[in-house]
Amino acid sequence: MREGLLPKLVGSLKNPYDARAMARFKRTLTRTLPLVGTAVLLSSCGLFEETEQPLTTFDPAGPFAEQIDNLFWPVFWIAVGVFVLVEGAILAAIFLFRDRDDRKEPKQLHGNARLEVIWTVIPALILAVIAVPTVSAVFDLTECDPGAMEIEVIGHQWWFEFNYPEQGVQTANVMVIPAGEEVCAVMTSDDVLHNFWVPALNGKRYLVPGQETFLRLQADEPGEYWGHCAEFCGLSHSLMRARVQAMDAAAFDAWVADQQQPRSFPAEGTPAFEGWGVFQAKGCTQCHTVLYDDEEASVIVPDDAFNGPDLTHFASRDVFAGAILPEEGETREQALKRWLADPPNVKPGSFMPNLALTEQEIDLLIAWLGSDE
Ligand code: HEC
Ligand SMILES: [Cu+2]
Structure with missing residues (x-):
């Protein structure tokens, strides 16, 4: 060579x-x-791999995602039609008029006003027709029904906070909603631009610091619907997920009632009690709110201070740290150990620092974190 x-x-x-x-x-x-x-074919295989947390817009689970799906397919098939016509015309021109030794030059159409008007007006008409349902859907998907239950969605680097103002409930990473009912996400950000995207329930919408944006969400059936931050928001953006958990009305009410209860203060002498001691001694209280039935023991981080997730009912959430933990094949305890030992190692840039905890301290903290049953 x-x-x-x-x-x-x-x-x-x-x-x-x-x-x-x-x-x-x-x-x-x-x-x-x-x-x-x-190579191209093989690389696309990754797209069809079954994952436990699929993010696909082709699997709508409620009326708003369906509205997007119903818009996508007609537009897609119009685009396919245009593609076939244009590419067909190009191929026909290439093969029918290709150069041959004994052939005269074909008729030249350059500067044909009639043709140029036709191929300008047709695309303009197609775009105008598509624009009507598109623009109306864009508005419709973000204008909540006035009767819908509100859930505040607050973006943080790199996790989602969910507040239920009507119920007085605060949670993180797992948004619990009643199935078959519209919920209005009232969204903002605590730091930089984020974007809340749960493809099975609706399209993407920005979370903007100092502003409120709205997104209608509805899941027709109980189930788990995965979401992801859809705007690059710093080092661990790719590790900022969320999960929406839709429940039937009775289960949702039970969940709310449970979350409204403060946590019971651990009995003296138990590992959970000692874990609470470590929690205070290591300064975890600087960032994490914990509400106890004993009000004096409660720790409330003011909203305007730097906030980590509310840990009152941490035990009720089966995923944490931006819904990336535990990873597949890992137990909750293994994941918690990894997280508490060195958060920035799990999530680069994490604002929860490495607090140099000993293995014993970590075990006690895990006993406390899991003790809210
Ligand atoms: C400087 C503030 C800060 C301190 C101090 C801090 N954390 Fe955190 N913590 C955070 C932040 C921020 C997150 C969210 C990180 C993420 O998901 O990217 C977090 C996440 C967590 C989570 C996961 C919660 C969830 O639902 O996702 C646990 C558990 C936790 N911290 C426990 C602790 C413990 C125990 C201590 C003390 C040893 C502690 N934290 C100290 C800021 C802090
Ligand atoms: Cu983000």
Whole structure:
């Protein structure tokens, strides 16, 4: 191999009328194209892999995601039609009018006003027709029904906070909603731009510091619907997930009643009690609110201070730290150990610092964290 692939290609392109160069170009193409094609095909296989947390817009689970789906498919098929027509015309021109030794030059259409008007007006009409339902859907998907239950969604680097103002409930990472009912997400951010996206329930919407944005959410059936922050928001953006948990009305009411209860203060002498001691001694109280039935023992981090997730009912959430833990194949305890030992190692840039905890302190903290039954 004296020449590299690139110089070969460039060389043959520079001189397309040179028959030998052209033959070389064709040979190189026939050798490389199958390779490139296979690579592209294989890389797309990843898209169809079954994961436990699928993020797909093709699986709508409620009326708002369905509205998007119902808009997507007609537009997609119109686009397919345009593609086939345009590419077909190009291929027809290439093959029907290709150069032959004994052939005269075909009729030239350059500057044909009639044709140019036609191929400007048709796309403009198609776009205008598509714009009508699109614009109306964009508004409709974000204008909540006045009777809908409100849930505040607050973005933090790198986790979602969910507050239920009517119920007086605060939680993180797992948004619990009643199935078959519209919920209005009233959203903002505590730091930088984030974007709340649960593809099975609705499209994406920004969380903007100092502003409120709205998003209608509804899941028709009880189930788990995964979401992700959809705006690059710093180092651990890719580790900022959320999960929506839809429950039937009775289960939702029971969940609310449970969350409204403060936590019972651990009995003296238990590992949970000692864990609470570690929690206070290590300064965890600086960032994490914990509400006890014993009000004096409660710790409330003011809203305007730096806040981590409310840990009152941490035990009731089966995923944590931006809903990325526990990872597949890992128990909750293993994940908690990893998290408490070195948060920035699990989530680069994490604002929960490494507090240099000993293994014993971690065990006691885990006993306390899991003790709210
Ligand atoms: C400087 C503030 C700060 C301190 C101090 C702090 N944390 Fe955190 N903690 C955070 C933040 C911020 C998060 C969310 C991190 C993320 O998901 O990116 C968090 C997350 C957590 C979580 C996961 C909660 C969930 O639902 O996602 C647990 C558990 C936790 N911290 C326990 C502790 C314990 C125990 C201590 C003391 C040893 C402590 N934290 C000290 C800020 C802090
Ligand atoms: Cu984000």
